[in-house]
Amino acid sequence: MNYQDTGMDAVNLTNCDREPIHIPGTIQSFGFLIAMSADWLVQRAANTEQFIDSPPSSLLGKPLHDLFLPHAIRTLRDRIAMLRGDDAVERVFSVRLIAEKPPFDVALHFSGKSIIIECEPARGDEIEVSSLIRGMVSRLGSTDGTLPLLREGARQMRLLTGFDRVMVYRFAPDGSGEVVAEALETGIDSFLGLHFPASDIPKQARSLYMRNLFRIIADVGDTPAPVEPVTDRDPLDLSMSLFRAVSPIHIEYLRNMGVGASLSVSIIVDGKFWGLFACHHYSPRLPSFAERSAAELFGQMFSLLLGTSVRKEMSVYETRARKVADRMLAAAAQDSERLNDAQWIGDLVLDAIPADGVGVYIDGEVSMVGLTPSREQFERLVRELNRREASQVFSTARISDMLPEASDYSQRAAGLLAIPVSRRPRDFVVLFREEQLRSVRWAGNQEKEIEYGPNGARLTPRKSFEEWSDLVRGEAKAFEDAEMRVAEQLRSTLLEVVLRLTEAASEERRRAGEQQKLLIAELNHRVRNILALIRALMGQSGREANSVAEFVKTLDSRVQSLARAHDQLTTDQWGPARLTDLISTEASAYLSGETQRLVCTGPEVTITPNAFTVLALVIHELMTNAAKYGALSDSGTVKVDWHLDDREDLVINWSESGGPAVLPPTRKGFGTTVIQDSIPHELDGEAQISYKTAGLSARFVIPGRYVADVLEGGKMTTENSSDLKFSGAAIEGKHVLLVEDSALIALDAEDKLRELGAAEVSLAASNGAAARALDGGDIEFAMLDFNLGRENSTPTAEKLARMGIPFVFASGYGGDDTIPEQFADVPVILKPYAVQQIAQALAKLTDEA
Template identity: 45%
Template sequence: MTDPSQQADLTSCDREPIHLLGRVQSFGCMIGLTSDWIVSCHSDNAAQMLGRAPDAGAMIAEPAAEVLGPELQHRLRNRIQMLRAGHGAEMITRVELPTGLFDLSLHVSGETIVLEFEPHQAGAADDAVTTVRRIIERVSQYSGPGRLFEDAAHFLQLDTGFDRVMFYRFLDDGTGEVIAEARAPGMESYMGLRYPASDIPRQARALYLRNTIRLIADSSDEGVPIRPAVDPMGRIIDLSGSVLRSVSPIHLQYLRNMGVAASMSISIIVDGKLWGLVACHHRTPLVLSQVKRNAAQLFGQMFSLVLQSKLIDEERRHDDQVRDLTAAIARAASSEQPVTRMLLDCVADFMPLLEADGVAVVVEGAVETRGSVPGTEEILSLARALNRTPAGQVYVTDHLAGLSPAAAEHAGVASGLLAIPVSRLPRDYILFFRRELPRKVTWAGNPDKPATAGLPGGQLSPRESFAAWAEEVRGRSDEWSRAQRRIAGQLRVSLLEVVLRLTDEASRLRKTAGEKQELLISELNHRVRNILGLVRGLVSQTSVSEISTAEMVAVLESRIQALARAHDQITRDNWAPASLRELVRVEAECYLLDRQDRVAVSGADVLLMPTAFSAVALVVHELMTNSAKYGSLSVPGGDVQLTIESDPDDALILCWTERGGPEVREPERRGFGSTIIERSVPFELQGEAEVAYRPEGLCARFWIPAVHVRPGLPSGEVARLPLAEAAARVARSPRRVLVLEDNLVIAMDAEGIFRDLGAENVILAASNAQASQHLRASAFDLALLDVNLGAETSFPFAEQLLAAGIPFAFASGYGEGADFPDLLRNAPRFSKPYNAGTIRKVLAQMSLEGRSGAA
């Protein structure tokens, strides 16, 4: 057993500067040139190999033309021009030098032009490109990646002459696995073996991306040093792009421990990432010619493209399946069943595609399951544990106990998890489970002892044994493939669309169901606040010494009524814009009675948005009230001209002009009513208000921004408000009245109004039963019915009154928007709050219609 104190930190492998070893393999030589083509460094064997003086440093600082000859320098200058931004390498074959023919590789490292020479091998295949093209055409015909690797391995083994050629795939955990192999007789098979991630450290993988082919001709070759070792700035030359770069002593020992004297690796790059390697091993040293290496490199590049195409085709087939399944989800999605049950029915079809043994849907604490899954409490515990994972991402594990240690207890039911979040807060999930897959993983040596610090100086020593070492794996499921994780991502997008649609539908239904109640509550609260504000403003701006308490109550009551009427008009059609003409008509009708025909309105009608309607209603109310008390409407001959216009920007211009009234003087102080007229529109609507106190009559102009205005119904140029004949004369109050109202204060207020109007007997009832008793006991002339009586409505009693021929009218806190039975739909109705003027209006309407009962 290895002493724990001798265990090496394998991260030192990741930190080893394998591109800065300052040596090249001895089967070739290297020369470095400055940007002005002066020799800056070279390998110790360069002078001898290229036929120069034996002095190792004789070439330093010499011009390249002196060392290489002007003709070769000219060729090199042209080739270096072809290098893209200093990346890649250029190859020149059969370069004639004093000592023979050489193959040359040219690349740029930082500020150094690197030339690498190796003896040209006579008899190297000139048709290598044709051979590569033919084998690629052959393997491209396979429908899937299965035989692709087998045939490619056999081709490379025959073409390169290596004793063993393996296709090595990187797994998600960084380990590697041999998935295909071709070998000469007598070579040990590595097929199916797993290699620890530390066997190919991170910086080595980075170099495999940059330099896609790598030859190690002799694992016993320590390499030839480069002179000088550092440049004038103290830097070691970077040989990342070198074909001759020497090898880390650790890796050389690693190869020797495997019984490998020569090796070559070819990178397999898919979608810009290192997918795997082709690893070639030989039992004796082997220098593969540059032509052969170039052909192998070309094969690796073309093979990578073929593999990527096969993987894309496979993804496309999966995409088609996912598309069909997600289309079924969209069709099956219904808000008529619980969301969890609907989602479960939809995602269960994905179980075969994801190779899952069970699925669970977790939505707002509710759980629905199918197949092999843990218990409900365990699933909810897993959902809580998943809340610690990154939001909005599919979570995958083949070792569920790593997420939640308690999951180890039900490993036989679920050891793997693929979790798809389908909401943000609180997080809801679709969970796919896999059972435990007890299995043996065969490693190339013990993965727990990959290296020891056994070399002199504390250097890392690679593991020595590559004998198959079997590890029993428990508590894990089969691994989720990249394709399955991609499917999960697509499913998540589709599920989010369905969940959002269901959420929107549920939200819409809830909104529709509670819309009237919510509107009533919010508006009631808003209006109460407005009324309290009016009371506070009136009290603070009008002293009792200047106005009597009775007058103060009357003014406050009139303003409350104006707000109530405005509220009724805009809520009649679910908070829709309301007519300006209707607003003026209602105000004139309620407050001028027999004088309402003296208000003439000209111009096309417009609709005011709810946000503006109440403010304009108060302004019109104050204008109407002031004119009736002090202005043109206070004398028989006066009238008011109201014009409605629009400016080029569709803003509303409203002009109020009084004529024929008493002489007008500008008031010495502004009352609360004047403040409302002059400031409401600018303050609340960001509009403008101009008020002129002319002797012949008050004139006011209001500009209301277009955002508060909508087009109204077309009308004539001038339209006088209609005059109800019965409203012009004083209606006679009924002698006996029944008030059906469940609120005692409101009932007593109605009783006082009717008594003030001359009623001799007012009967109060709080329910249909009480009202029916009074009806059986004695007759009465009129009934005032509150629509809503708490747990019941007054509609049953109204039908009794209709049968008895007794007139009645409805009062409602819901305004005219209340839902009435067809039999009572035409009955007179008005909105709360009401006053004596409202009652007079109802009596006048009933007198005009000449009905003995509501029809």
């Protein structure tokens, strides 16, 4: 856009903090944008001709229903009604907007009084991608410690997005940052440990990162498409846009690095901008709409787990520091001379708060140890501290900001943390940190084959750092919030010691009064902290989970239930699925082969997809409750029978017996709500729950319109159904070769193979990689994706046959002509992978053997 139109001068490196990046006037060209008024008239448009054959100017002023199909309009209206808050964004997958055009993925949000619709061609991978989140979150939940969590987060984000480099940036209090974890494509230079100045991410960009958590630049060389009419003097605010074009300053920065595409996901911890997932690719790259949505969701889940991990580590650190304070109090109470022993105080304090030197000033006596100013300089510093009104712990990373002459000794003591240990005039224990010049470790020459733009070489991490490093001389590493809290605890301890040991006996009454005031103030401070903590705990306890592990486990369980339901539906091209399959799949996790404990009786009915997923959650919660508290937790039995009544409605009866005594729940949790309310609310059916002492019983009525068919074959029971038997005997304890060219799909399939008992899974994306794995000599079983991009897995299958190693095929294509005739007897698993399908294929292979 023309910056003169906004009343702003052209942007350059001297004023980029004022660049209006939220109103660029253009969008990236991989989609199109339409801005509507409240009465659904097109106000503005961009890049529409490329996708829907209508120039933006031809759409202005027209009603949207002249452009989009009626069902698309209804879908968009429904999603817009769900928007809550100024920064809310709704997404819709695979919507056919225009006849004779392929479906689009759509994002909607409000911008002022306008409704913004952003569309890009759909890839139809939303179900496949959504099933991966469960495994990704589980892997994060299994890490121990913040650094392993950061590393695993970078690895998972790269597997999800496919970018050459994924970095985790962590921001310092001054806004500068460091790459603390990364995942790389082979041959890509490492940026781990790289520092960068706060100016590399301007203030307005940081503000947008807090609002819009996800940002994609699909092609650095892209020519942005203008939002028309370009002459409009009221520019369109694209803060929440997925397609918003990029600042030319940032584009030049990326070009100078040789980057062809980038992606970023904000990491927000406790409401603060903790850092970023920053992804670089050395050629244009656009992950699908579903992959980008999953990356944003993964970033939010990662932020929650990171916050928990950081708080846990801080709690451990503060507990250790409290023990230091207790030792200090006990020792000083026995020997008052300890207070003048800087070495003793330093040893104790440095156990709690890392520093390079300690100075102690009490009753005019000075003692110092480590890297500190001279005695005269320290006394001048104490006078400056006393001149200030602050009576609490005080810290600065740059002493020279408060006392210019301190620049003379900044190499020894650039930053300080002052702990006041008396009233007026205050005595102090002061911790010093030496100057810390940032050092950047580069792997390889980042300047190779780079042509700098009009703003020169400064727009690279290397050059921007060199300029910044001149500005941070005389600065120490800042004291963190947790260290400040520990200092407050040490202050309380030292106050108590000083008040106990340094007041004259003749001033006992005054000392007692002063002590009381101080202790009351400290008690008030501590009580306020406790109340704040209780308030935070109450807020967290409002949720169902009691811990992160429980949260991950509960989420994993419910997502798995939906995933299993989707697996059953997608097996038949998203058509109706069998009720018996649903019940047997949900039961398999709890019966451990004791199928006689579940008795199912009823006609073989199929349920439509929209009702199937609802019923899957209900059955899942019933099975889970039965396993935790009911019949399946003991030696009891669950009976499920169903029939069609006179109105052709499906009546399902659930009855538990032989388990522990049942008591009605004391509160209505999420599971109970699902069981009681889902079918009446979403299907207009009925749900009746009875908490009998002998066992829970329930009756559900599913309206007949959701019953697709009653299959031939009469009554179905668990005695003549093998679906309850999920066996991985063919691969139990074995080393399995998984040949799959998609890293995301391979990750999900690996989880399922391990769930079925595989001891080790080796991944290969091509026949060449598979041959190398087989030459290792310890592969005992293989699962082959038949279609591997530009080749198929026939060579690997032939080699397996020669070696006598059993294998199964997997394919995303239907039809009987996919697999060559020579392998007609090899079982084939249809994608997406499901545990049940894999188990059935393994069972068939075992039977044939």
